[in-house]
Amino acid sequence: MTRLLQALVAGLGNGSVYALLALGFVIIYKSTSVVNFAQPALMVAGATAVIYLGQAGLPFPAAVAGAMALAALLGLTVERTALRPMIGKPVFVIAIITIGVDIVIRVVVNRLLGTNLRAIANPWGLESFDVGGVFVQQRYLAMIVTLAVVVTLLFAFFRYSRIGLALRATALDQETALTQGISVGVTFALSWAIAGALAALAGTFVGTGQSIDQQTWIIALKALPAIIIGGLDSVGGAVIGGLVVGVIEALVGTYQPTYAPWLGNNFQLVSPYVVLLLVLLVRPYGLFGTPEVERV
Amino acid sequence: MLAIENLEVVYNDVILVLRGVSLSVPEGKIVALLGANGAGKTTLLRAISGLLDIHDGEVTKGTVTLDGQQLQRLSAPRIVERGITQVLEGRRVFAEFSVEENLRVGAHRNGRNLGAGLERVYDLFPILADRRKRTAGYLSGGEQQMLAMGRGLMSDPAYLLLDEPSLGLAPRLVRQIRDLIVAINGQGTTVLLVEQNATMALGIAEHGYVMETGKVVMDAPAATLRADTDVQEFYLGLRGEEGRSFRDVKHYKRRKRWLS
Ligand SMILES: Nc1ncnc2c1ncn2[C@@H]1O[C@H](COP(=O)(O)OP(=O)(O)O)[C@@H](O)[C@H]1O
Ligand SMILES: [Mg+2]
Numbered sequence: 001m002t003r004l005l006q007a008l009v010a011g012l013g014n015g016s017v018y019a020l021l022a023l024g025f026v027i028i029y030k031s032t033s034v035v036n037f038a039q040p041a042l043m044v045a046g047a048t049a050v051i052y053l054g055q056a057g058l059p060f061p062a063a064v065a066g067a068m069a070l071a072a073l074l075g076l077t078v079e080r081t082a083l084r085p086m087i088g089k090p091v092f093v094i095a096i097i098t099i100g101v102d103i104v105i106r107v108v109v110n111r112l113l114g115t116n117l118r119a120i121a122n123p124w125g126l127e128s129f130d131v132g133g134v135f136v137q138q139r140y141l142a143m144i145v146t147l148a149v150v151v152t153l154l155f156a157f158f159r160y161s162r163i164g165l166a167l168r169a170t171a172l173d174q175e176t177a178l179t180q181g182i183s184v185g186v187t188f189a190l191s192w193a194i195a196g197a198l199a200a201l202a203g204t205f206v207g208t209g210q211s212i213d214q215q216t217w218i219i220a221l222k223a224l225p226a227i228i229i230g231g232l233d234s235v236g237g238a239v240i241g242g243l244v245v246g247v248i249e250a251l252v253g254t255y256q257p258t259y260a261p262w263l264g265n266n267f268q269l270v271s272p273y274v275v276l277l278l279v280l281l282v283r284p285y286g287l288f289g290t291p292e293v294e295r296v
Numbered sequence: 297m298l299a300i301e302n303l304e305v306v307y308n309d310v311i312l313v314l315r316g317v318s319l320s321v322p323e324g325k326i327v328a329l330l331g332a333n334g335a336g337k338t339t340l341l342r343a344i345s346g347l348l349d350i351h352d353g354e355v356t357k358g359t360v361t362l363d364g365q366q367l368q369r370l371s372a373p374r375i376v377e378r379g380i381t382q383v384l385e386g387r388r389v390f391a392e393f394s395v396e397e398n399l400r401v402g403a404h405r406n407g408r409n410l411g412a413g414l415e416r417v418y419d420l421f422p423i424l425a426d427r428r429k430r431t432a433g434y435l436s437g438g439e440q441q442m443l444a445m446g447r448g449l450m451s452d453p454a455y456l457l458l459d460e461p462s463l464g465l466a467p468r469l470v471r472q473i474r475d476l477i478v479a480i481n482g483q484g485t486t487v488l489l490v491e492q493n494a495t496m497a498l499g500i501a502e503h504g505y506v507m508e509t510g511k512v513v514m515d516a517p518a519a520t521l522r523a524d525t526d527v528q529e530f531y532l533g534l535r536g537e538e539g540r541s542f543r544d545v546k547h548y549k550r551r552k553r554w555l556s
Contacts, residue, residue, distance in 0.1 A: 162400070162407050169390055169401045175350060176388040181376030181405035181451055 005134045007254040008247060013140025013205075015246020016147035020202040021223035022230065022238035023154070024195030030171040030233050031191040034083060035095040039199055040220035041105035046071040046200020047120065047212045048109050054121045064204050068197040074105070075196025076189045083192075084185065110214050120207030139208045146201065151239055154194075158235075167191060222249075225272040229279045231289020240287065245272040297322050298344070298380070298455055298488070303358035305339050305348065313339050315510040316358065321455065326477065326487045328497035328518060330527075331507035337490045338385055340507075341457050344488075345382040346372035362455075376405055379454035385463065385490075387444040391433030395424055398432050398443055402450030409452060417446035420479060438469040445476065455486045462493045470496055498522050 049067035230237025253268035305314040418425035491497035506514035
C-alpha cells in the first residue's frame, strides 16, 4: 500500500511535468496547426535560464518567472522568424522545420551548459512529508499543485479573457477571426509564447530531481505519448495524457521488476508507448481528440 | 464614402477575377450588389476587407478608398479598426462557442463598449438574447445568420458588408433579415448588401450594381433596376416560366443583352 501510494504521487508529479509540455504542444497545434517538435529545446532553454538567473543571485521564484519570460520570448521569436514565413506550407514541412529549430536551440543551450552537470537550486530538494507513514517528496506535490494552478489559469484565460477567446476563435476559423479584427499573427506568436513559458516551468521541475545536462531534453519526448493518448487538439486530453504517462511509468517501475521480471530491465521507459498503442487501436485520434485531426 | 475605383484582382498570380470594377457606397445608404455565382461579388468584398491575402489574391490595379484614404494595403484587423466589418457568406458562426461568446469575439477591437454592443444586438435580435448561453452550432440557419450579423455589429462599424445574408433561408426568414437590415441601416450603419435575391435587395436599397464575370454591367438607382426588363427576367423572375432561375439562363445570352 505504501509503495502504491508513493508510486502514484511520484507518477502524478512527473506526469504533471509531461502535462505542462503537452499543454504547450496542444496550444500551438490548436491555434496554428503546427506540430511543434521544438518543445524539448524550449524546455532545456528554460531550465538553463533558471540555473543562470539563480547563479546571478535571483531567488528561486524570481528566477523561474524570469526564465518563463525568456522562454516565452524565445518561443515568440521562433514563431516570428522560422514559422511565420512558412504559413501555408504542408504540415509535414513545417514539422521538419521545428525539428531544425529544436536542434539549433539545443546547440546554443549546450554551449551554455557545458559538459558539467548543473543543478537547479530549489526550495524542495529531496525533502519529504510524512503523510500517515507514507513519505511523499515535496517536489512532487509542488509539481501537482503547479499543474493544477496552471490548468485553472489557462482555463480562465481561454474562457473569459478577450485574448484567450481570440486565440480559440482563430483556432476554429482564421478568416472569420480576421473579420472580427483579430490579428492572426499576434495569436500565433502568443501561442508560442505560452508554450515557451510552460516548457520553462516543466524544465524547472525536471531540474529539481536531477541535474540538467545535455541529455535532459530526452525527457520532453515523453510529452509525445501524452498528447497522442490525450488527442493532439485537446487541452484537457494533454493534462490527462501527461498524468497517465507519469503514473504508468511509476507503477510499472515499482511493480514490474517483481511481478513481470521477464519483461526485462527499464521496461517502465517503454510502457507509455505500449499504452499509446493500445489507445490508438481503440481510438485512433486519441482519447479526447477530434476525429478529423491530421497526424504526422 | 467607401469608393472602389477601377479595381483589378488576381488570384494565384494568374486568375483575373475582377476586371476594373468601380462602385461607391455613400454614407448612410444601403447599396445592393447583385450578380450570379462566380461573378466576383465575394472577391470584391475581400478586396475591401483585406481578406485577399489568405486566398492568395492580390489587387493588381485600382483603389479602395474610405473618405479619400486608401485601404488596399491595410491588413484585415486594421480595416475593422477603420470601421468596416464584413459578415462572411455562409454565416460562419463559431459553432463551439455560445451565442454570447460569439458576440464577445465580435467586440475584439471594441472591448470598452462590450456592454453597449451586447445591449444593441440583443435589442435588434431578441431571439439571440433568449439563446445567449446556447451553443451557436445548435441554432437554426436564420438564427445563425442573425448571430453573424450581430457579431459583425459588435465592432460598431460605420460600414457593414453583408455577403448573401438570405442564402438558404425560407421566405419568411428572408423577410425578417431584410427588415433587420433596414433597422440596422436606420441606426446609422451604411450597408453594402451582396445578394442573389434581387427582389429582397432591390426592395430596400437605394442604389444597385449588377456584376457579370468580374465587371459591373449595370449601375443604377434601385428603382430603375427594378423596372429593367433584363433584371426582371433574370433576377426577379417576373417573366421567365415558373421555377426558372437566372442560373439556368445561358451566360452569354445575358451578357449580350446587357452590353447591347
Ligand atoms: N481563392 C481563389 N482562388 C482562385 N479563384 C478564386 C478564388 N476565390 C474565388 N475564385 C474565383 O473567382 C471568381 C469569382 O468568385 P467569387 O468572388 O466568389 O464570386 P461570387 O461571390 O460572385 O459568387 C470565380 O470564378 C471563382 O472561381
Ligand atoms: Mg460569393
